[in-house]
Amino acid sequence: LKIYECTLGNDFIYGLLTTECFIGNGKAVVSIKPDTHVFIGERVTLRCEIQGGGSEWEYGWYKSNNKFTDSTKQEIRIQSVGDSDSGDYTCRRLWDSSQRSETSDAVTPTVSAKPKPTVRVNPQSSVYTGDTVTLSCELQSTGWEFQWKTVNQKQQVHDIEQAKTLTVTVDNEEETMYWCSARRKNYYEDYSNNFYYYHTERSEYVWITGS
Incomplete structure (x- = not known):
């Protein structure tokens, strides 16, 4: 035609x-x-x-x-x-x-179903005070923005980084818990100048402490 x-x-x-x-x-x-x-x-x-x-x-x-x-x-x-x-x-x-x-x-x-990211820890062996550990937030599909959060022994929650991977230094004095979540843009609304996001479930918690 x-x-x-x-x-x-x-x-x-x-x-x-x-x-x-x-x-x-x-x-x-x-x-x-x-x-x-x-x-x-x-x-x-x-x-x-x-x-x-x-x-x-x-x-x-x-x-x-x-x-x-x-x-x-x-x-x-x-x-x-x-x-x-x-x-x-x-x-x-x-x-x-x-x-x-x-x-x-x-x-x-x-x-x-609504996705839930997983956290990959490297190295997976025992770590010691001063070592660095890399945490990776993993999802199978594409287009995601990642957010890491942490909570210390005082139960204080902090947003710490917007990235797929997070590098932390091991502290022997305090056990620290980390987790990640993800979001991706669903669409852009011209009249409101806003992006609308879809949010995943949070990952399981990961505890980091030195030996």
Whole structure:
């Protein structure tokens, strides 16, 4: 299917190709954010792009070949994804009742339970006062920002670093507990200038003390 697009003021005319017209192949492409691997409760954004440019169109949205929503917007959101939201999502551009763009290839999100990071400790052998220990916060999927916390014997909780790995110096005088959590951006709201984040469960606690 070839699309011939000519501009006349703010209107679009489809028909014969002229020197002022643009030609595209009309193939629709659907994308998903934050990732194809998503978690229960996340906000998921689907966007339909037409190869060859242009965005001022109406769009049809389908899940497993059935109409998914009455929305004809280029971008749609699933506010809180669940197990029932698994499936093959496709889109296409609509411009009248008889002509449509080619349907996109499907994007298929994998929906999993809310993730919980694990902490890897290196070295795993006994450590002594003054030694350094590296803690790594591990998650299988992508796009995460990590946060480390610690609590001392006085039960004081501190945010200590936003990083995947944390290096600590062993203190023989005080046993210290560490844990991590993670978050990733779900979408950006233009009007409020805010990112919305999805937060994981916290990891198990790790206790560090010297011998």
